Amino acid sequence: MKTVRIGLFGCGVVGSELCRLVRDTRDLFERRDGIRFEIAAVGVAHPGKPRPEWVPADRIVAGWNAVAAMPGIDVVVELIGGTGDAKDAVFDSLGRCRHTVTANKALLAQSGVELTRLAASKGCGLCFEAAVGGGVPVIASVAETLNANRFHRVAGIVNGTTNFILTRMKEEGMGYDQALLLAQERGFAEPDASFDVEGTDAAQKLSILAALAFGAGIPAHEIYTEGITRVTAQDMALVAGFDYVIKLLAIGRRTPHGVELRVHPALVNSRHPLAAVRDEFNAFFLTGDVTGEVMLYGKGAGPSPAAGAVLSDVARLARREGTSWFDRQWTYDDIEHVPIGDVETGYYMIFPVVDKPGVIGRIASTLGSYGINIESAHAHLPEPRNGHGLVQIISHRARERDVRGALKAVRDLPVLTGEAWFYRIEE
Ligand SMILES: NC(=O)c1ccc[n+]([C@@H]2O[C@H](COP(=O)([O-])OP(=O)(O)OC[C@H]3O[C@@H](n4cnc5c(N)ncnc54)[C@H](OP(=O)(O)O)[C@@H]3O)[C@@H](O)[C@H]2O)c1
Numbered sequence: 001m002k003t004v005r006i007g008l009f010g011c012g013v014v015g016s017e018l019c020r021l022v023r024d025t026r027d028l029f030e031r032r033d034g035i036r037f038e039i040a041a042v043g044v045a046h047p048g049k050p051r052p053e054w055v056p057a058d059r060i061v062a063g064w065n066a067v068a069a070m071p072g073i074d075v076v077v078e079l080i081g082g083t084g085d086a087k088d089a090v091f092d093s094l095g096r097c098r099h100t101v102t103a104n105k106a107l108l109a110q111s112g113v114e115l116t117r118l119a120a121s122k123g124c125g126l127c128f129e130a131a132v133g134g135g136v137p138v139i140a141s142v143a144e145t146l147n148a149n150r151f152h153r154v155a156g157i158v159n160g161t162t163n164f165i166l167t168r169m170k171e172e173g174m175g176y177d178q179a180l181l182l183a184q185e186r187g188f189a190e191p192d193a194s195f196d197v198e199g200t201d202a203a204q205k206l207s208i209l210a211a212l213a214f215g216a217g218i219p220a221h222e223i224y225t226e227g228i229t230r231v232t233a234q235d236m237a238l239v240a241g242f243d244y245v246i247k248l249l250a251i252g253r254r255t256p257h258g259v260e261l262r263v264h265p266a267l268v269n270s271r272h273p274l275a276a277v278r279d280e281f282n283a284f285f286l287t288g289d290v291t292g293e294v295m296l297y298g299k300g301a302g303p304s305p306a307a308g309a310v311l312s313d314v315a316r317l318a319r320r321e322g323t324s325w326f327d328r329q330w331t332y333d334d335i336e337h338v339p340i341g342d343v344e345t346g347y348y349m350i351f352p353v354v355d356k357p358g359v360i361g362r363i364a365s366t367l368g369s370y371g372i373n374i375e376s377a378h379a380h381l382p383e384p385r386n387g388h389g390l391v392q393i394i395s396h397r398a399r400e401r402d403v404r405g406a407l408k409a410v411r412d413l414p415v416l417t418g419e420a421w422f423y424r425i426e427e
Contacts, residue, residue, distance in 0.1 A: 001030060004318040005040035007073035007098075009064035009089045010080035011055055014103055014130070015042070017307035018077065020054045025311065035318055037311070043067035064089040068096065075314050078102040083110050090115060097122045101313040103130035103306055109204035109220035112211055125320070127313035132205045133158065135305025136298040138284045142212045149288025151213040155251045155426065158205045160280035160300045161189045161196035162228050162248040166265075167278045170236045170245060176229065188280050198227035199248065199263040206250040206261055213252060213286075216259045216335045224340040226264035230421070238380065238392060239267055239348060239423070245275045249426055258336025260343050266426040267348050341401035346375070346425035349403075351391040351410065352418035355381055359415045360391055366413065370406035372398045388417055394425070 006022070008015055022037045029035045039056050043064040051057070061067060064085065068076070076093040080086040083106050090107060093100045094115065102108070108115070108131055119126040129139045142154065157163050161183055168179040180197070183189035195201050200220070207220040228248050236246055244267040253260040268275045273295050277283040282300025287293050299305050353359045360377050367374060373396040381389040395403070407420050 001034055001036050002318065003036045003038055004314060005038050005072055005074045006314060007040055007067040007070065007076045008042045009067060009076065009078045009086070009093075011042045011044050011051065011060070012079065012081075013303045014306045014310065015044075015077075015079040016052050016055050017303040018079065018310055019056065020052065021304075021307050021311050023054050029315060033315060033319065035315055037314065040073055041067040041070055065092075068092050073098060075099045075101060075317050077310055077314065078104060078107075079310070080104075081106070083107050087111060091118065094118045094122055094124060094126065097124045099125040099127075099317040101127045101130075101310055101317065103128065103310055105131040105201070105204045105208060109207040112208065112219075113217045125317045127317055128208070129313050130306040130309035132208050133282055133284060133296070134299055134301045135308055136282055136284065136296050136300055137309070138209070138286075138296050139212065141284075141294070141296060142209060142286065146286065146288055146291055146294065149286075149290045151254065151286060151288045153251070153253045153287040154206075154209050154213045154284065155249055155253075155274075155287075156284035157247055157274060157277050157282055158250045158284070158300065159196055159199075159202045159248060160282055161193060162199075162202075163277065163282070164188045164280045165197070166228060166231065166236075166246060166248065169231065169233050170240070171278075173233050173237070175233055176231060197229055199225040200227075202248060202250040202263040206252055206263060209250075209284075210252045210259060210261055214254055214259045214335060216252075216261070216337070218259070218261055218337050222337065224262040224264070228265050231265050235350070235423070238350070238390070240270075242267075242348070242392075242394065243270050244268065244348070244425070245270050246423065247274060247277070249274075251426065255338060257342065258338045260338045262340060262343065265423060266345075267423050268426055341399070341404070343400045343424075344397045345400075346397055346427070347372075347393075347395045347403050347422050348425055349393045349395070349407070349420060349422040351393070351416060351420045353389055353391050353415050354417055355385055355387050355389045356415070359389075362413055362415055363391055363393065363410055366409050367393065367395070367406045370402045370409070372396075372402055372406055400424075 042060045047062045165179040168174045203223040203225045204220040210216045249266045250263045283297040375394045378392045
């Protein structure tokens with residue numbers, strides 16, 4: 001039997017769940033893997049704080065540094081979160097050649113390049129399954145199980161909060177504010193939900209996935225990111241008429257010109273498997289040249305799935321004696337990052353217009369002058385007619401720069417009654 005002594009940095013929501021799992025999975029790991037986990041030390045900010053009974057009270061010390069200084073720790077688990085103390089703690093741990101597990105997507109999305117280089121230079125493992133997708137094993141899938149593939153695309157619904165909100169808006173016709181409130185009441189959204197609804201969380205996860213799938217060391221803040229705050233229930237209803245649903249997608253795509261990374265609400269055909277991903281669930285849609293399409297689906301967050309992913313990383317490191325995924329996968333190829341203006345997709349555009357003959361024609365010819373081919377155009381006129389309407393246009397693939405230019409030009413036509421807007425269509 002191999003005893004694996006865990007040094008825990010942070011014991012909040014996920015950390016205390018990890019302590020419970022260590023207790024409750026004892027038989028499983030001992031019988032099957034010959035591994036016995038021991039929580040050797042727990043460094044926290046407030047040692048006097050009450051904690052669940054399964055957190056070993058006699059192992060609690062003040063601060064991560066006290067744990068870092070202890071001898072005999074086999075694997076460090078960082079569950080402080082953020083890019084402050086946690087960053088110092090993980091650099092310190094790797095600097096001491098200690099195998100390290102973290103669930104910290106913010107840290108990896110910011111400093112993944114340096115961390116992986118440090119882990120490689122020290123010859124120790126850095127694992128982070130819980131940082132993306134919680135209990136959905138997307139990191140292991142991309143980095144290990146599917147690693148005979150050259151990935152063309154990694155795309156997915158990677159944020160449960162926004163998916164819950166969009167699902168309520170679609171299925172119950174709720175407004176954005178009402179759906180957000182419900183998400184907060186049910187515990188799927190923080191009181192300040194901006195990190196999720198503005199797409200930042202999704203961009204951090206995409207940055208990590210892109211590193212593994214494409215060898216692209218692009219930090220989250222360089223990823224084009226649009227959240228869901230401007231999506232309306234009316235938009236949901238309108239696009240349903242064309243057999244689409246609106247989902248917040250994180251999309252990474254390898255193109256001949258480089259890698260495209262973007263997070264934004266997108267139209268997904270209602271028959272596509274991603275359209276069926278409802279509520280707080282996540283799904284990752286991976287396209288590789290060998291395996292083809294693979295979809296992973298499950299709960300993307302929550303203390304229990306996250307702690308389960310952390311514990312399995314600890315076991316993996318204990319079994320393999322290390323080797324970081326990042327240093328093997330993240331080769332830092334000199335990959336161009338395609339700017340959003342050069343991205344090509346189909347577009348669904350909405351123009352609030354005066355209800356007059358010839359309006360669709362004028363808009364269509366302006367779009368045509370920017371090289372945008374129209375697949376279909378529809379007028380949506382309320383009954384009884386009130387002089388206003390909506391023109392909806394679906395384009396063939398077009399360059400985003402041209403679409404934005406065309407919308408600007410349409411603004412100068414005397415046909416609009418408000419601002420035009422668009423959604424990208426993800427095939
Ligand atoms: N919550 C989830 O469902 C979930 C899911 C996937 C990934 N994650 C990731 O898991 C990580 C932890 O999240 P969480 O929700 O468990 O956070 P949390 O509940 O806020 O816990 C943070 C812990 O860090 C401790 N801490 C703060 N400063 C410290 C320091 N200098 N030294 C030692 N300990 C320190 C705190 O101590 P005190 O307890 O004494 O205040 C607390 O125990 C984050 O990176 C998060 O993104 C969370």
